[in-house]
Amino acid sequence: MSSTALKPLHFKPLNGVRIVVWSAFAVILLLLPLAAQSSFALTLLCLTGIAAIACMSYNMLLGQAGMLSFGHAVYTGLGTFVAIHAMNKVAGGWWLPMWMIPLVGGLAGLAFGALLGFVTTRKAGTPFSMITLGVGELVFAAALMFPEFFGGEAGINANRTAGEGWLKDLGLTFGPQIQVYYLIAIYLFVCTAAMYAFTQTPLGRIANAVRDNAERAEFVGYDTRWVRYLIVMASSFFAGVAGGLTAINVEAATADLLHGVRSGGYLLFTFLGGVGFFFGPIIGAILLIFALVVLSEFTKAWQLYVGIVFLIMVVYAPGGFSALIMLNLRRVKYGEWRKMRWPYAGMLFFGLIALWGFAAIVEMLYQIQVAAGSGSALTVAKIPLDAASSLSWVTAIAVLLIGGFGFEVWRRKFKKVWDDGEERIAEAIKKAEAAIV
Amino acid sequence: MSVLNGVSYGLLLFMLSAGLTLIFSMMGVLNFAHASFYMLGAYFAYQVSEWSNFWVAFVLAPMLVAVLGGVFERTVLRKTHKFGHVAELLVTFGLSFVILEIVQLIWGRTPVDYKVPAALDGSLFKLYNAAFPEYRAFMMFVAIGMLASLFLVLKKTRIGLVIQAALTHPETTEALGHNVPRVFALVFAGGCALAGLAGVIGGNAFITEPGMAQAVGAIIFVVVVVGGMGSLGGALVASLLIGLMQTFAVGLDWSFIGGFQALGVEVTPETFGYPVWKLKLSQVAPILPYLLLVVMLIVRPKGIMGTRDE
16 A cells, blocks of 8 residues: 555656566467367357356356356347347348347347346345346247247357458358458457456446445445446447357357357356456366366266365355466465475375276265166276276265365365465465555 | 135245245345355255255255255355455356356256155045145145244244344344354355255156246245235235136136137237237236236336335
8 A cells, every 4th residue: 555655646648567467478378279180179268258148247246246146148149140140130131241140149248248237236246136137037038939030949040150241252161160260360359458447447446346335335425226237238249249159150140159058067167267357257168178078078967066166165165267377476475385295195096096986986876866768887097996886886976085185175275375375475465555654 | 726726826936935035034145146055955956865865855955955045144245245246146146157067067967856655655535536745745844834933933933033134124133243254154054945945846757957946936036026025925925826827827718819719809810919829828827926926017117025125
């Protein structure tokens, strides 16, 4: 506090650190496809880019304004549907370059945000969450009632190579996936910059005030409901952009896009990524696509693992992975990280053992319950097991117990080292502050 | 007949929302996993009645659910209390995921065969040629009995007094020597037991499957918001209202077209907005509770009997 009071503040939106960070971001986006050797990897990149926009737009609600929404998929999903219809209109002769389709999705998101947000933002806090859930269910159920627009169970399709224009003549047809990737990358970069800029605007700051103490913000003279409403609209615009990119990327839309499970996914992974830092939701989006595409290939019970990781994170690390990264970076900065190497290694070692035991039990249960038709043999991390033999069960339980015990022992050591370090860092910060004054 | 069916469904909704309301008004925690405890109640009842009979399950299953709820409160929920209401809501949200997956692990993804007990599997009386099942009457009886005992416990016993005191003045109650965290755990377990009981009697009346929690979860949130956050009386009125509304709507074939015809206006497929006008009331039945929610929020944001306005 005292250090900032002495220096006059200057508004410098383009300082050195920011130029480096944003240039690095652009270069990474530019070069990522070179690292992606297969078309599968490229598909993953496209999905991750879209999810990153969606999760960041979700974090405008949760991280910036403290609004826990259970209905975010409504805006991404409706954005996709409107964008698909716009694509079909383009194929029917409307003039609209294909690269503007995500903007159409964004405007659709904005419009629905203005319509539905009017109802949902009448309340804050917990009632807001319940109402968004109800409105989400309403939209999903209504979607099945209007097969004319939503295409019923089968959904609707579109073609991203439709339309005319000078870009077409240059070869930019959006037929090849790589062109779609760069479209997504450009949108991701622009949206990220826009959303970051939004956090710096007076409205973005007031949203923080409403999150931290709504009563006081109201007392100062701000209409908190109006602030919530504006934030919901801004957030649903970016959600709609993500929806429009989905329309181009997969060229199809079904009512599933609006389902509450999808909204829950945005919430879950945005939180896992971390709501406290601007880049947290990007980590969340990477985890989301990893879980959805990669993890679900390995195991049918992936939602159980995700749910348990989520529970552990809420209880022990409510800042998400981004906060964990930042806390460890702080350790490095104050030279405290080296002391934690052994506790980390110990926890990792026993944690993996316990994980194997747990996964073995879960997978064997699944083999019995869900996949009974394909016999009782299975492998967990290359180790063969048989869900019908008691030896496998005893082994799995024993491994889980040993791993859990070792993990708990190392966790206690870790906690001690961590708390000691935290104390020393607090002291160091205090000293540094005193030196400035 | 529809009235009786509607009332019995409404009372089931009330059993669910009563526990939710109780927990919410006391701890400020919206238990997102409440419907999951309802599902657990149904599955436990199925399992226990497989091993012995329905009446044992009727007693045992809610107790099991209460124990699980209490353990969850003590070991997980209490730790997140210091992070605020958002974290508490998130932790119950995560729990609902985990319960759903565990139920699928143990009992599989298809519905289980949880039947109405033979003693109650008949029709009680006939009205206009439609039979009223005995089991529906039993459901209503249990729900009303639970409602009455809940009222008596809260208003007439010492524990109820302490709960009510802890509800409004937790610090003072603590200063008087009562263990408020334990009261919280008790209320949480009690709310879960109510949900479990609702699962025991609702699971075989409807269907016991992994999707049952999600099907009812959003509806009970609507009940709680429409009734007014934290108001038991409001929850009762809203439950009955939604129960009646849904049962009536399913049986009616009204649509806007019929209404226009009565007014002398002909509606054809070429008329603007035909997809909306042609919808029958029975088709829109699933969204009626949510429409009620939206209308309620516009007309009276604090709910039927709500007092707190945020």
